[in-house]
Ligand SMILES: Cc1cc2nc3c(=O)[nH]c(=O)nc-3n(C[C@H](O)[C@H](O)[C@H](O)COP(=O)(O)OP(=O)(O)OC[C@H]3O[C@@H](n4cnc5c(N)ncnc54)[C@H](O)[C@@H]3O)c2cc1C
């Protein structure tokens with residue numbers, strides 16, 4: 001079975017962020033905030049996990065947002081409306097546990113992590129919670145979905161590292177202000193590992209601020225996405241091992257940051273080879289040889 005791309009558009013002006021709407025009625029029927037899919041673009045392609053950033057049960061579609069970081073995401077960015085993905089498995093992962101909290105829930109999205117924050121904010125708001133969202137990026141050209149996030153948030157705070165939009169600084173700054181301002185029930189943080197590490201440190205009693213339960217979304221290497229292969233394992237601060245695709249637990253961020261760099265050399269080689277092949281095909285085309 002192949003899966004059709006119904007819509008593709010660029011997000012922001014960085015030329016690295018893309019949104020796609022995919023025709024997947026069975027996955028759309030079941031998808032919830034916190035779920036992801038694993039897709040393979042073609043027969044020779046690797047399987048990559050991507051979060052369900054939105055779903056429409058009536059239309060039978062799901063939305064993904066991805067950032068070009070290596071070979072497979074680059075190849076994905078070359079596909080257009082009307083093209084197909086070879087195979088997709090999902091929805092995988094643990095969906096968000098919904099309940100009405102006593103105090104506001106803060107949702108923090110960094111970079112491409114803003115997209116998976118959207119369904120979390122939407123479902124929590126629909127459950128009657130007060131949702132405060134903080135979205136941040138290095139600069140304004142990497143920000144997106146401001147309006148969408150506004151629609152599902154009681155308060156939206158925007159920040160950029162370089163001050164090109166919203167507050168100047170990192171997402172933990174407005175978080176500290178909120179922690180001083182009012183009691184909070186839960187913080188959800190999705191984005192770069194280093195951002196999630198500092199969010200977790202801030203909500204763990206930083207400089208006498210109140211402690212708040214914090215949930216993060218781990219983008220570890222994933223292979224099967226169902227708890228069978230161990231590729232996504234992470235350790236907790238007390239040394240226990242869990243699998244990110246199926247478990248939830250306290251994270252040892254420093255260990256995870258080290259593990260995230262494990263395949264850097266191979267990933268670099270893979271994108272260099274892919275770009276070399278693309279250039280070779282261009283040359284053959286220009287020479288009229290293919
Ligand atoms: C559950 C889950 C959900 C995800 N959802 C999204 C999403 O919605 N949108 C999105 O853009 N990306 C998402 N990712 C990350 C995405 O899967 C990777 O960016 C992708 O696999 C990279 O493949 P590549 O061949 O393009 O790059 P590679 O050549 O494999 O890697 C290029 C660079 O990206 C880094 N990288 C590789 N894999 C990951 C990873 N899993 N997480 C973070 N950095 C990585 C490498 O360290 C390297 O620097 C998710 C990952 C997981 C585990």
Ligand code: FES
Pocket residue numbers: 221222223224225226227228229230231232233243244245246
């Ligand atoms: S991806 Fe294989 S166990 Fe999680």
